[in-house]
Amino acid sequence: MSITLRLIIGGIVFAVIAGAFGTFSLYNQSHALSLAMGIHDDAVVPLDRLTVAQSRVERLRDRLEMSFASRESGQRPVLSDQEKTLFTQGIQDIKSELVDVFDSDLSEKAIFVISGLRYPLSRLSASEGNLSQHAVLTQLGELSGSLSEASQIVRNDLQTYRNSADTQIKGSMWLSLIGLGSIILALLAFAYFMARAVAGPLRYVTSVARTVATPQHCDPIVPRGPKEIATMLMAIAQMQSRCASLAETMSHRTTALSGQLAEQQDQLSAALNNMTQALCMLDGDKKLLVCNEVFKYYFGEHALGTSARVFLRDPRLTSPLPRNETSVILMETERGEIMEVKRRGMTGRGLLITFEDITERQKIAEKLEHVAGHDGLTDLPNRHSFAADVDELLARRRDDFVLLVLDIRNFKSINDTFGHPIGDALLVQSGERLMREVGPKATVARLGGDEFGVVAPGIRLPEVAEEFAQSIVAAFAEPFDIEGRRINAGLSVGLIHVRPSEIEAGTNADILLQNCDLALYQAKEAPRSGFRMFQPAMRERLRDRREMELDLKVALENDQLELFYQPFVDAGRNTVSGFEALLRWRHPVKGMISPAVFVPLAEETGLIEQIGTWCLQTACRQAAEWPSGMTISVNLSPVQFRSPTLLSDIDSALAQSGIEPKRLQIEVTESLFLDESDNILAILQAFRKRGLTISMDDFGTGYSSLGYLSRFPFDKIKIDQSFVRDLSRPENIAIVRSVISLSRALKMNVMAEGIETHEQMQILYDEGCREMQGYFFSKPRPGAELAQMTAEIGQRWSTDLKLTRSAQREAA
CATH class of the missing domain: 3.30.70.270 (Reverse transcriptase/Diguanylate cyclase domain)
Known part of the structure; x- marks a missing residue:
């Protein structure tokens, strides 16, 4: 028989016994409850009502006695209206208390005594208090005595009921205890039976399983015992067979893996010992597990298991790290090598540490850092x-x-x-x-x-x-x-x-x-x-400069720039030979702004290229309206020579205006040659090929004028006004005379600028200078006034511009 079936049969038997016991217990409890309810309804409640009714009778009698005693002598011995009401209400309350008592299931003696109360109560109730004082008190006293007798009888009956109930409950308890003991005995018998049927076979299974778990040889397993245990033994027998087969397989694999492990061990050892980095591995107690030859080179030979404190003095190197967490530390060895130490946390608080000698790299990095800074x-x-x-x-x-x-x-x-x-x-x-x-x-x-x-x-x-x-x-x-x-x-x-x-x-x-x-x-x-x-005011000037830069851009867009013209006078022929275009800015708020203020700003910001192109086009367009013999001179900034479009801008201005190239005179200053001189000379050569006239402005104020005169033949030299302004000084006259002589020797024209008096004009003429420019002849004026300006200068040749005859003869 299987264990399952045995358990089912035992469970059914135990369930039947438990059901019978439960039914018996339920019956006993129901009977005890019925007894308790009977005692309550047939004894306790009537006794309580009788007791209450008796107390009401006593209180009513006491109150009436007190009321009678308080009367004055001579009054009639009948009840007053108030006493009648009190009496009538009291009798009704007593009757209401006895209603449930009359209907209770009491003993015959109790029923007889209580039934005797109906008549007196009815008579008193019907009298409505029309009785004498003595009759009332007598009737109430008799009624109280009857209620007391009835209460005693009910109390005796209650005690009888209690004794009977106690006897029945004790009998039920003993029967319940006997039933419970029977159930326990049956359970113990069933447990003993199951232990006898299952424990022996299970001990046998345990013994067989332990034998199979050991590598020792064991006898074949014989299935026995209940069906489930026999099945288990058969499964263990199959496992025994498979374990034997697996052990044989594992033996072969172990042999093969041992060879592979030895080979991998050799490969790992070769890899470790051929690393350029020193490597060591520490266990959780910070003892040496593995190291390579490079490590031994730097830190010496140490037996496995040696504490890391022996060869790693820096406590930072052996501080614990969580698993797979890394850190990098720089350290210096006793021999002065700089090591980059990389650490990685391992299982069990172990550490894998590599040491890379970065001495040379560090030196290079320091050098690069020095170079960078x-x-x-x-x-x-x-x-x-x-x-x-x-x-x-x-x-x-x-x-x-x-x-x-x-x-x-x-x-x-x-x-x-x-x-x-x-x-x-x-x-x-x-x-x-x-x-x-x-x-x-x-x-x-x-x-x-x-x-x-x-x-x-x-x-x-x-x-x-x-x-x-x-x-x-x-x-x-x-x-x-x-x-x-x-x-x-x-x-x-x-x-x-x-x-x-x-x-x-x-x-x-x-x-x-x-x-x-x-x-x-x-x-x-x-x-x-x-x-x-x-000073803070300097930053304010910088702000003003930035505002001017923005205004200058607006000026280009809104045509606030215009050209004024100052004449070139040929004193030998008494004519105006041409004009120099001078840039002016008519600001809508600040008025006329000097080019000395805004041209340097335009050069710094790059706006000079756009402004220079506009000047070239405007000057050439207006010069096209003049007589064909007049030249137009335009100043070019050194910054413009860096523009890749300078030559094309000049070609465009000539083409759009239609003037001959020889009428366009380009003025440059000596500062142009301070940088990229070869490139400058190449551009000037391109000007010469186009037929333009090239003039060196402010000659004599730079550092290398003569050197560039020898490398590039200018068409004209302009004597700087700083020499012309004070011709009373002999050294200035000597400089002017030297420049004029130099221009003749190099076959270049010469012009003096900055002439402000007739005396200056006369001296320059006497020295052989014919072309002149300055405020003495005219201030720069708008293009619309050029005809009037030319006419005014023509009229002055016979007055303040007239030269002395002796000076004219000497010049001739």
Whole structure:
């Protein structure tokens, strides 16, 4: 028989017994409940009502006695109306209490006594109080005695009921205990039966399973016992067979894997020992598990299991890491190698650590970092590094400091005259001289080109800052000795005194350097070396300059620019030979603005190309309306020569106006040749091929005029007005005479500009200069007034423009 069937049969039997016991218990409980209800309804309730009725009778009698006793002597012994009401109401209350008692199932004796109460109660109720005092009290006393007798009888009956109920309940309890004991005995018998039937076979199964789990040989398994256990033993027998087969297979595989593991071990060892990095592995107790040959080279031979504290002195290297979390540390070995240590957390708080020797890489990185932060020529900090130092001083908000931007005066001219190697050497020596002058606490940097920066902390007063700047300027008064040449190179300095505690929020190095640049611009405008301290008004001028830049763009769009013309006078022929176009800006609010103000701004912003093209087109278009013998002269800025469209712009202006190329005169200044001279000469050659007239303006004020006269034959030289203005000085006359002689020798025309008096005109004429220009002949005037201007000059040849006969004979 199977265990399942045995359990089912045992369960059914146990259920039947439990059901019978439950039914018996339910019957006993129902009988006990019935007894309790009978006692309550037939004894307890009537007794309670009788007791209440008796107490009502006693209270009514007491109240009436009190009422009778309070009467005055002589009154009639009958009840008053109030006493009648009290009496009648009291009898009704007593009757209501006895209604349930009359209907109760009491003993015969109790029923007899209680039935005897009906008549007296009815009689008293019917009298409605029309009785004498004595009769009322007598009747109430008898009624109270009858109620007391009835209560005693009911109380005795109640005790009888209780005794009977106790006897029946005790009998039921004993029967319940006997039934419960029978159920427990049956359960124990069933458990014993199941244990006997199942425990033995299960012990056998356990023994067989333990034998199969061990690698020892075991006898074949014989299925026995209940059906389920027999099935289990058959399954264990099959598992025994499979385990034997699996053990044989695993033996073969283990042998094969041992060979592969040994091979992989050799490969791993080869890989570890051929790594360029040192490697070690530590267990959770920070003891050595694995290491390679490179590790032994750097840290020595150590047996496996050695504590890491023996060979890794830095506690950061052995600090625990969560699993798979990494960290990178830089360390230096006892021999001076710089190691990049990479650590990875392992299971059980172990560590995998690799050490890479980055000594050379670190040196290269430091060198690259130095190169990134320093100027390649002077080895001084560059602008980026210098700005970082200034920002750091601002962040400290502790020490006052002075910031200076320095520019070597005329460096471009020196570089162009002596060559770039000399210029580079000058920059190097300038940096060295600055470092000697400012001292070790200050920082010197090359900001770019010929600009240097200096930041000096600890200077608390603006007056001391100015003295500091003056000392630097004075240090550059001494010429530089470069390859046997003594080269003078002055300084222009812009500086600002900074109190970090008072600085506005958001101020950084770029803003301070910009302020220094504003001061430097003013210092560079001075004729000699010097310095300027930054003032807030300079930034206001910068704002005005930006506003002017925007207004200039608007002026181009709204035709606010116009050309004025100043005549070229041929004193030999007493005629006007042409005009120079002079740019003017008629601002709608500020009025007429001088070109000396807005042309430099246009050159810096790049607007000069657009303005120059407009000037060329406008001047050529208006010159087309003049007599064919008159020339038109247009000034070109050096910036325009960098434009790739300059030649095409000139070709377009000539084509649109239709004037002959020889009537267009291009005026250039000597500053044009300071940079990219070969390119400039190529453009001038292109002008010459087109038939244009080329004039050098302001001749004699530059550094290399004669050199370029020899390389390019100009058509005309204009003597600068600075020599013409004071011809009373012999040296000026000598210069003018030399220029005129030079122009004749080179077969170039010569013109004097800036003539303001008849005396100047007479002297120049006597020296052989025929073409003249200046306010003495006419101020620049709009194009609409040129005819009137020409007529006025023609009338003056016989008056204030007339030259003396002797001067004319000498000139002839």
